[in-house]
């Protein structure tokens with residue numbers, strides 16, 4: 515989950531004095547930060563250190579991440595003219611579908627002619643060049659080189675024994691650790707772009723959505739192509755799976771979500787899903803996560819292989835809702851309440867146990883938090899959760915000893 519790393523002292527040391535988005539564009543630094551939680555916690559996968567705002571920056575949008583605030587844009591995109599200037603050369607889904615319909619009609623779709631469905635194909639996905647995406651691809655390749663192949667003896671000799679133990683535990687029986695890429699869903703990106711900064715209710719974005727559907731369509735299509743190509747670049751470089759984060763989808767009614775947001779998330783997912791991962795030789799499984807989405811799960815499931823669940827709904831209830839929807843049951847991810855990370859140990863341990871039991875009602879379960887790690891979290895608490903989820907006694911002993919314990923203890 516987001517910002518898992520920022521509770522780590524070794525992360526804060528590396529990041530000191532470097533603006534967040536600048537750090538994301540430094541492949542060596544981004545790769546090293548990506549590896550830190552794997553070495554320490556022994557988690558089953560590495561999540562690329564990057565941010566959902568990175569592709570906006572790469573596309574030339576003046577955006578920065580202000581500590582304690584979040585993403586801030588110098589010039590929000592609000593009017594039809596501002597949307598037009600940003601998306602010049604990009605057709606919206608509606609435009610593209612109309613052009614396709616018009617072409618079909620012009621071709622006198624006689625016998626054998628068929629109407630194309632709306633919202634199916636993007637006009638183009640080329641907002642970001644390969645060159646612009648290269649720092650991201652390079653970071654992924656470096657992480658994959660460390661994690662993505664069976665380890666060679668002596669490969670990690672420069673690391674402490676404890677860090678090597680973490681990598682080994684992470685690799686498990688498979689002998690390697692996958693990297694998960696990600697991107698922000700079009701609505702979450704558009705909400706930041708229209709508001710210019712974090713907002714509780716996304717009023718300006720929702721106003722644009724209703725008052726100027728044509729501009730909304732253009733902006734959302736642009737965001738979908740942008741984030742889709744950001745995720746596809748990570749997969750092409752070796753990420754094994756990808757996750758789409760719709761952090762603000764929960765501020766929408768189910769109807770607005772279905773009609774004015776879901777088609778664009780599906781577009782982003784389909785762009786990411788077309789990329790082949792050289793690590794696995796397959797297209798990536800896609801996880802779709804949002805917060806406050808209990809009423810949106812059936813729609814979020816479309817185009818995704820697994821659905822991320824936040825802590826505001828029971829995991830079993832979410833799995834049941836998904837099982838009853840047209841796509842049918844699917845793996846779930848979640849949903850330990852981040853608030854419990856600071857609770858007494860038995861309270862947290864019980865919640866982890868309940869989460870694991872609830873996850874068994876789905877065809878697969880990625881044990882995870884319901885949302886991001888609070889920066890004040892004790893890292894040892896996170897290692898203990900991993901040990902509990904894995905049911906490994908030796909890793910539990912390591913987790914109990916803590917990261918700073920004398921090396922001989924391991």
Ligand code: CP3
Nearest residue numbers: 515516517518519561564565566581582583584759761886
């Ligand atoms: O866990 C990880 O480190 C994985 C990489 C990751 C980051 N951001 C790094 C990051 C991921 C998956 C994200 C996603 C992200 N970024 C989302 C979607 C998921 C979610 O949590 O809802 C959103 C909305 C953002 C935008 C963003 N970036 C916010 C709101 C913030 C917090 C700003 C603050 O200080 O309160 C960030 C900064 C950010 N992104 C940090 C990290 C490690 C923290 C930077 C720091 O403080 O050092």
